Amino acid sequence: MAASLFRSLSPKKIHRSLFTTLSSSKWKVKQVTKHNFNDSFKELKTHISDSDFIAISMEKTGSSSSCHRLLPFDTAETAYFKARRCAERFQVLQFAVCPFSVTHSNNLVAHPYNFLLFPRDELKLGMPTYSFSCQTSYLASMARQGFDFNACIYDGISYLSKAQESVAKIRLGTAFPSLRVMKSCSASTVADMVFVERIRSRIKHWRKTFENTSTSTSTSKDEELISSLRNIVLGNEQFRSRPCLTIDVCSERQVQLILEMLVDSSDILPLLAPGKGGTARAVRIVLANSKEDKDLLERELQNLEEEENKKFSGFREVIDLISASEKPVISHNCLNDCTLIHSKFIMPLPQEVDEFVNSMQMIFPKVLDMNYLMKEIGTSRKVSNLPNAVSYLNNHFFAPVDMEIPDQATVNEGKIHGLNALRLCYLFMKLCSILKISPSVAESGNKHLAPELEGFTNVFHPCSSNIQEPFNKDINVWTNNTRKVSCENVVFLWGFKFGQTASMLKSLLRASHDIFSGEFDVKLVDKSCAIVVFWEPGLSKNFLEVMSSEEISGDLKELVSDGMRVTCYETYKTMCRVGLWEMDLAESLERTLESSQSDTENGSVRKTYDIHWYNENVINMDDL
Amino acid sequence: MKTQKLPTLALSRALSRALSRALSSSTTSAASESGPAFPVKTVTTVNFEATLSELRHHVRASDFVAIDLEMTGVTSAPWRESLEFDRSDVRYLKVRDSAEKFAVVQFGVCPFRWDPSNRSFIAYPYNFYIFPRQEHTGSGPSYEFLCQTTSIDFLARYQFDFNACIHEGVSYLSREQEKEAITSLNSTYDSEWSDVYKLKNARDIPLVSMADILFTERMKNRFSEWRDGLLQEKYQENQIQGISEDSKQQLQVFFFKMHPALRLNGFTSHQLKLIQLVIRKHFKDLSYVCVSSEASDLQHIVVYTDSKDEHNLLLKEVKEENCRAAQMKIQAAVGFRHVIDLLSAEQKLIVGHNCFLDIAHVYSKFIGPLPVTPEEFVTSVNKYFPHIVDTKILFNTNLILQERMKGSRKSLASAFALFCPQIAAGSQSTDLGSPCHVKVDVEVDDSRSSSWNPGVKHEAGYDAFMTGCIFAQLCNDLGVDFKLHESSQQLALNEKLKKYVNHLYLSWLHGDIIDLNTGVKVADSSPSQSLKRRYPKIVFENIVIVWGFPSTLKASELRECISKVFGSTSVISVYHLDMTAAFIQFSKTELVSDFLLVKDTLERSDGPIAVLHPLAKLLEGGNTCAADYDTYKEICSSPVSERLFADQAKAFGIKWMTKLVEYDLAPQEEEHENPSVQGDLNTAVRFAEKAKPNTISQLRNDPPSKQVSSYGIADSYAAEANL
Known part of the structure; x- marks a missing residue:
């Protein structure tokens, strides 16, 4: 084994590697609560886009115990069922995210964040969770490590999963039905034609009134007064200081017809007024001054919708951000972490493990499990305890890693929670260096995951074989x-x-x-x-x-x-x-x-x- | 002075709260005019032992003890909330579920003593933080409890200190748990097997690595050197030569029960196993023992013994000592339950506010698993706590008090403000206190005070104090004379109080009162109850529970589609349990079995009738299940708690769609014959025909190829109804 070559250590080198561990106690992590979430989020956004990898680590209210824990004879299927149970029962209280980039062979730049979470029912809809389980022994050990439960419960950031968000929007009646025109699937009937003609003429008349006023008025104050009076008298509406007309509809079909009719219009923007149950109640037609004005309005509305969405998704924004970046994610227990993320932030976990793996691939295309990388160096040691794993590597291998944390100054003193994500970065670099893998490969300007690491991505199987080929009979290195x-x-x-x-x-x-x-x-x-x-x-x-x-x-x-x-x-x-x-x-x-x-x-x-x-x-x- | 250890990493908010608490207790003696915070003694692991003996004294001297609990939640699923349609046994099952699943995080105990010299009550409020941390290891799998998000948020809103609770909460074992721990302890120490166990561990380790072989060899040499040294010059110091300073620390020479011994320090568990192996293989006169004592952790010792007898004697001694130590550990783990044992042993009158759930929690946490039926529970509770009184019962069932409560809210804080305004305000100066108001002083850590700022609502200690004050005031209003009462038992037996003692609200919504002495349910005759009833009288035999239907179906639509089949007067009421489950109360009992039969028949057929039948709307989606009320009770008794009732039923293991019930026909109701299951459409059609003969025959003639949605049918019915 190549790794054994590193075992002969000179005293000087030992000193060096010890030094790196000692310095880890000085690492500081930015703590994020609901008070500084928005600012931190913007920061994290740039850090993620600049990074090569993202390490994640979570703190839950419990883990599987007794016969529910992973047993050596579990298959991928039963392991998934166990992880699913765990993910559904327990709650995430802390989510550490650490985007990092590898500058050269053994130097990394990390930006650690630690988000405190609490599933507060902000919208009074019984979401994100009605109740959750706590394991006393687990909480007690968190307490021993100095976890601040008050900070978590008082100031934790709430969230909604993607599935919950759409339910919430429908229930609150703020769902924006899709503005895109669907291809008309059925041939138009006579009734449709009549409806379209009627609406068309109505819009035409409505437009005409504005054309008349716009030609005759030349910014005289009296005219302005008169026009506003006319608006009141005639019941004309305004939308963002633009004239608008509301057309009540009674079916999805009618909405579709109106949208189709207006698709070529350069200055009319149709908006859907949401009703209860996710269906449109009316179509609001806004008359813009010009094509540019219409685009402007459209963009304005889009931003507004995004702002509105933030209120629902809360911390999930961070998950969406990581997902959108498509950067490799580093975790120390792929199955547990991914089931938890899937059930809390995306949607309820599917029945079968295959469905889950497929669904997960859409969220995080590449998840690297440190346990498997750890096995690669020929130890049976699990990474369940990260500080132990780090000290094990420091004692047995010589592989200096220089870690740079640029934002140390801005981090408040004494807060060291969420170090695990940082430790994962460190461990990852160390393992790569021991295994002589260069973590990322630059290829035509873009950085890619090293091919040696590809084999360690998305392994959801409990002990050995790769999930992509669970029937593979080839003996892997650690199955000897x-x-x-x-x-x-x-x-x-x-x-x-x-x-x-x-x-x-x-x-x-x-x-x-x-x-x-x-x-x-x-x-x-x-x-x-x-x-x-x-x-x-x-x-x-x-x-x-x-x-x-x-x-x-x-x-x-x-x-x-x-x-x-x-x-x-x-x-x-x-x-x-x-x-x-x-x-x-x-x-x-x-x-x-x-x-x-x-x-x-x-x-x-x-x-x-x-x-x-x-x-x-x-x-x-x-x-x- | 109060000792309060502050959690090292507490949030500034928690810190300030704790500080103000600490300050308050120091300033209570001064009773400054600015109004100190309400004095209450906060108890955590740090000061538990000292407080317990103090509390023991106060409870013994008290006339009654008020209690209050703060839990991590109340209902484990929305449908487990208290509902109008809950029969008393179902209500109990819901309470049981709640008490079993949620944890108690704060326990307020407040003994009240009548002070004849001052003609006032003295209250001693205690606020215990408790947390089941399972200090006693080996008592089964790790304990889990549920947290209801809204309840945790609620506690946070009242500044509950979660750090104090989890970091320093007093742990406990219930009586049952203690008994179990002792039995399992005895069984391990009784059996030979456990002794062998410790040695057997070492048996099968193969010496695989070179390091192990070298280590084993080195240890063998050291032990033999030591032993040889002992044999050469018996019992003399400094006989260990050639052992370096380092290893002297690892192998510490001392005398263990008059035998020369080596204490093994700083070895890993693997190394200890190897040492065990060496000792057993190579040394007949050395023995390896593990000793656990109260003071320290497990110690690994190698002892020299002269003879086989001596060796056996030593092992026996060690075994007994270990057993004693384990017993002590169990005793220590009993923790907060000592307080409950104290209340039970002293047989004091326990005062609570709407306390049925509280009592259930006390039972499940400190006595044992909750019984299956309310009757068993009640008799068992009565054995441990013979006198319990509920303030809510007092002011709701007494007509005079009822009058005073009129219009005001029934919460603890508002009742407190109403009955004890001067205590609630905290400024009960002696001249203002009118004779009809009871005076209450608070004593914490031997310093008495009679004025304070209002305390923190929903803190168990303060809530217990409020409850006690209300009770004292109500007794006064009822004409109970405290001067004449010597002990708590007498107070409980007082003529004027007697009819309220041991009556608890099983369901506040329903007005079901249960008598703890007899287990008999007493109807609440108070005027408020009769006014409260919004629903027609509930007849449980007439109820069908339906679940798994489309969530868009409204109660009115449900009623409508069932009325179409069984007649417009057939449905008395429809009550939604959650989005996809509902109770339907029929006007007659036989309609329950009829409905279930029709549903079953429809499901078995896949012809046009099944699609066109008025009930199709209810059955849409194919997941609609239905059963009688008893099935609902069974599902409630399941330990599972799914969010939706439909999921709960599935998790409970219900795989059928319809549970048919036999209905024995009463002779006077002849127009309904008891239909037998024929498995064909006739029955379904027959019932449908009763409602709308024309429509059905029309529909029956419709060719099945023609696509008619269930909506269309509903429309046509509606149109017909309008005619």
């Missing part, structure tokens, strides 16, 4: 300690005596039936549930059949009589999909079986994924 096993050969087993170890269970099973004469392994998942892996294909099916058949006899019968139950991997998958989460796995599986018995006819398409069997874990788990 795992043995692959098909889900079909895995059986879940529970209902054994409390306190039994895996090895006790294994010998018990071996003595119980002939099926266990071959090679198999037992691993405890928790205190009450274990998985049995049959290395010989087909045996798991036989075992399940034996367990449910009447010929069951001997010791196995004894075990079953004592309450032992088994089920296939499919049940586990169903459990994750439906979200039947009880306190422990045995209880959850039992409930899944109960409910699936009631609708066996709803057979879903069976897919087989490969999961990885950690030989190392077998030994360690034996002692539980």
Whole structure:
């Protein structure tokens, strides 16, 4: 491994790398609350457009625990279901964003921001969230790190997801129906013609009155008074000091007809007056002075709409900004972070993992997961604890990284929250330098992600294979300690005596039936549930059949009589999909079986994924 | 003087609030004219132990104790809010759901004592920050609680200090949790298995890396050197030669229970495992033990023992000691529950304001899981708290007090301002206080005060104080003479109070009162209740719950399309649960089963009738489910809380579209026969025909190819209705 070359460190070099870690305690991050959001947003906008990468990191109110946490035998599918549950339950309280650019091989310029979020119901519509879950142990550990809950709840920035925004606009009646003229899909009927002719003549007459007045009046004060009086008397309306006419409509079709009719007009701008339920109530026709004036008005209205939108989207603006920039996003747990972003800021998470991956690709085209990059250097260490990962790299490898944070002066003292995004930048650069990857490649003036890194983008699979090819059997670098096993050969087993170890269970099973004469392994998942892996294909099916058949006899019968139950991997998958989460796995599986018995006819398409069997874990788990 | 540790990273706002609090308690003795802030003792982990003994004394001496709770939320989903259509058992299920899901973050306790010499009450307001931080590890999976966004925002508006709560809130264990922890502790310490466990950890580590092998070898040498030194010149200092200063720190020589021992410091868990392995493999006379004590964390020790017996004796001793330490830890984790135990043990009269939910919270947090039925709950509560009185019951059911409340809002603060204006204003100078007004002094940290600025509303300590003041005043108005009462029990048994004690509002909206002594529901006869009823009398057997219909469907449209099938008088009322769910109350019980049957039949057919039937509008989208009222109750009892009721039903596991119910026909209602499920269209058509015979026959003749939208049909009906 190339990395081992770096392990021989001279004392001087150690000193140098230690120095870089020490300096990290002096890093400062700009804290953003609702008070300085607008200003910070403008700043961030320029920083993002100038940057090469964007590191993100979130602080939530909880993470999955007990059997809901990611288990070594999870497939991409079950891992997604677990992440989805987590994303839906817990709340983001802090979102750190750090755009950075790589100036040369080991120098980076970072602009760290830390946004405090709170899902305040600003519009009194029960959005963005009615309630959220908190894990006490999680909150307590956040408190130990000095998290300021008051700042977060009092001054956190609120937001609405894209889906919620459109719902909110419809409910508040401020939705602007699309101004674009839709291609007329049905042939015009006689009624349509009559309607169009009537409106046309009405507009013509209305225009005429203005032409008359504009020719006759020569800015005399009396005339002005008279014209304004006439406006009042005739009920003429004004829109942004331009004359306007309101035409009531009673169907979408009529709106369409009016818009089609006016599409070629150079000085008339049709506007839709929104009604309840997202449909147009009336069409307002504004008469501009000229073509230029019309364009001006159009732009003015567009800006107004954007301003209006900001009120709804809140912090989501930042997500939209990152998404629009199409820059590679760096995260330390791609699946968890992306499910969270998707569910809070875009729309509810889809049913299936494939849909999610597709949807995510539209939002962030490239997400780099640091966990996978970390594995590349030959360590099994997870990046779950970023400071530890950073110090691990500092102690084991020599790869100096110079980090420059230009805006330090403007950051208020003592606020160091949201350092994780900054640490991610640092870690990323360090890993790139260790792996001798130049993070971005300049190609015809544009910067691109290095091809070596492409393989690490959008990996939503929990342990190894790339999501784009989940069936890939090629052994990746980090899977050398795992043995692959098909889900079909895995059986879940529970209902054994409390306190039994895996090895006790294994010998018990071996003595119980002939099926266990071959090679198999037992691993405890928790205190009450274990998985049995049959290395010989087909045996798991036989075992399940034996367990449910009447010929069951001997010791196995004894075990079953004592309450032992088994089920296939499919049940586990169903459990994750439906979200039947009880306190422990045995209880959850039992409930899944109960409910699936009631609708066996709803057979879903069976897919087989490969999961990885950690030989190392077998030994360690034996002692539980 | 009050000790209040300020959270290190508190926001300036929280800081200023805490400071003003600290200041207030220091200035209360001076009682300056500028009006100090309301004195209340804030309790966190920092001063909990000291406060507990002080509070114990005050509770014992008190006549009654007022309580108030602040929670992280009230309802876990919009449809779980208290509704007009909630039967009392459903109402209880909703309360239970709320108490199980949300956390209590602040607990106000305020004992009141009658001071005969001053002819006034003395209140001792305490404001506890509590947070279930699970100090006792190993008690199951990590605890989760729900936060309702609006409630958190509400707390923030009243300057609730979340940092104080999460950083320093007093933790607790319920009785049930404590019992569980002790059982699991006993089972681990009883079984042989647990002892083996610690040693077995080391068994299977393969010495894979070179570093491990070298480390193991080095450790083996060190231990044997030490042991050999011991054997050569027994019990003498300085026998360890060749061990560097560094390793002396790692292996600290001391005597453990009269045995020479080495304390292992600064090793990683992996290294400790390796050491365990070395000891077990190579040294018969050395043993590796883990000792946990109250004072410090787990200690890893290697002990020298002369003989096998001595070794076993030592292990036994260590085991017992560890067990004791674990028990102490559980005791410490009980935390805030000591306050509840105190209230329960002293059997004082507990005073709350609209406190059914509060009591449910107290039960679920500090006693155990809430029972399934309100009756069981009530009897159980009565066992722990024999005397509870609700101020809201007092002023709503007493006619005289009712008169005084007329026109004013029923919130705690407004009742306080109405009944105790001089206390609310904070300036109860002795000459102004009229004899009909009860005088209340506040005592915090042995300094008494009788004037202050109004406290912070919705702070549990102040709310408890207000509740207590209202109660004292109401007792006075009812003619209860405090001078004659010696103890709290007597106060609760007072003739004039007796009929209010242990009566709680199960549902304020409904006026359902439950008697905690008997579990019997008492109807609220107060005039306000009868005025409040906006809806016709609710007959639960006549109710159908429908969910999953298009969200654009209004209640009037719902009523209209059902009336078309079952007659214009068939529907008494329609009540929206949320956007896609509604209750429909029929005029007759049999209409419930009829409706469900028609719906079921329509769903089973896919012919033109299903499209053209008036109910098609309701069934649009194909997700409309319907069932009787009992199904609603079942769905309510589910621990899941989805935002929409339709999603909730799905999550609950309902896969059918219609739940058919059998209705036993009463003999006098003959015109309706009980239709059997035939699975064909006849029934549906027959019922439809009853309403509009002509239209239906017309529609039936329509060729199915002709596209007629359900809207079109609705229009034609409307047109006909206009004729």
